Amino acid sequence: MSVSADVFRLPLLPSVRDLLKLYNVKATKRLSQNFLLDPKITNKIVKIANIRNCHVCEVGPGPGPITRALLNRGCVSLTVIEKDPRFIPVLEQLVEAADGRMSVIMGDILSYNMGALFDQNLAVPWESEEIPQLRIVGNLPFNVATPLLIKWLECISNRSNAWSYGRIPMTLTFQKEVAERIVAQIGDHQRSRLSVICQYLCHVSHRFTIPGKAFVPAPDVDVGVVKFLPRVEPLIKLPFPLVEKVVRETFNTKNKIMFNCLRNLFPEPNRKQMVTEALNMADISPASRPIFLDVEEFGRICYAYKKLCDRDPKLFEYDYRSPRKEEGGNDL
Template identity: 40%
Template sequence: MIPKKLPPLPPIRDLIRVYGLSANQRFSQNFILDKNVTDTIAQHAKISEKDDLVVEVGPGPGLLTRSILDAGARRVVVVEKDSRFLPPLQQLSEASDQRLGIIMGDMLQLNHFDILKAGLAIPSAPSQISSAIESMQDPAQNHREFTGMGMNDREATIRLLGNLPFGVASPLLIQWLKMMALRQGIFQNNNKVSMTLMFQKEVAEGIVAPPSHHQRSRLSVMAQALCDVKIAYKVSASVFVPKPKVDAAVVHFERKAEPLVSGSLEKLEDVARYYFNKRRKTMGHNTNRMARLAPEVKLILDEWITEGGWDMNMRTEDVSTEQFCALARKLDRAQLKIPLT
């Protein structure tokens, strides 16, 4: 059965006034008050009643949450750090026939099993939920229970959304990419997890930047190693209250069927960090410098150069994600560390 649209609700602007919800600068908060904008974000996230779970990070007063529910999501779990937003979110949960679960906590610290448990506790979830949740005592038990209830199989579709506070957007993305690489948390096993996330426009452009783009960065390489990424929607600063100094953009991430790295992203992150720390220098200069700083790596680097791993006259921003991943795999197989300065 397709979930009903939400009943008429007070405008978000009125709820902000009633509950005294001024934006907290400490949490880098900026509200969106135009539902046309949040509806568009939900549309780019491809929300539908077919999704097993939609997770929203940092819902604030809940306008994007309304758009997600109106798009037909059957189970939505929001994670909010600021307890001031609990009353309007609870009101929204009641209006949605309890399709909305609420977790108050810091997403950077949260155990993802708590998100899955909250999703499974929503009434539209399988009927065996109550007894299963009571028996969840440890990660191994959690794994068994989620496997048995379809939240952990090849068909499970999970959407992760967020109008992320600019101050924590990049750390959150890096955490999620590392979890995706290791198939942990909501990214476990073969779950089909997509992410639709808002960043400062410059950060978003860096994430999707191709080789030879001046905004290419370590984050570009890490994201593109695992996901197909694109800017789905640009959002003017004038949409936000209070108005930030910069525009924003929504980036959509779809996990690649065949990621360019398997297992941990740590070595790839180290390789990208090393080279981008000296991005003005040529790849030859930086590669030779690495060999001097870490002589144990020299043999691998000599092989890499002989094989034509990259043009030594290139700058860091010109190197493809595939080339960075190939060197990271070589170093990882040899269990070698590289200098990060």
């Protein structure tokens, strides 16, 4: 690297707002685009991400307001992944100004595999407890934030994609309500599927809230900045698809008692008996409610469900939403 990341700052450039006007680029509602143009806020996000002397991947940079802050705050290299070709001229100006530290990849992050994005010498063994000098940062469009997070959580669980390099931290934005669900603790009315599947795999913290009026155009909701650090050991040591299915079906009816929450995991004619058996094996009260269960208790339910699936391999494939010839009318 010809210029030290510790001392490099971008040269004076037109503002992001001016570049948007110059290239006549406006936010697209279909892509849930909202631009964060306040440098005080973008600098705060980047400070939380702790990217100094790190190699960074920014997801969905748009016109580059966070990109500028990343380059100015001392990342060694920056790769941005952008789906919308309208932003390429704006981003290319940053590439030229970044003195070889920045590259742009055109692609859809929902399908893009970051497993070859960084030098393999930067990988750190997962069990070492050391965090690699790699970071993922993104102001995520609302319409892809949750599906992308779930995809990445599965990658964290099997240490694939970017997490083949080790426990890479993420600093991401979500609608405030989604951010609150991610970090919600036992008894919180916001506790949900996201709470459990995020917390069993990662240490999570809701760092601050950005008012909606700070974005252009301003959304109807505020935005939360959440930081994720993958755990050395997951709190539930089972395959992600099984854990996600159990937690998802449980929280589909989270205000009901657990006996009713688990019913959708099992087919008739033995539904009641199997729910009872699962709860007995997990030592969970049938009258308890999902928001009052901790991750360890969900883990016991997942292990009980796995035992039942091991006994009947077809059970995991059961989906109560699929048409069922053997059932007619209400099943309970």
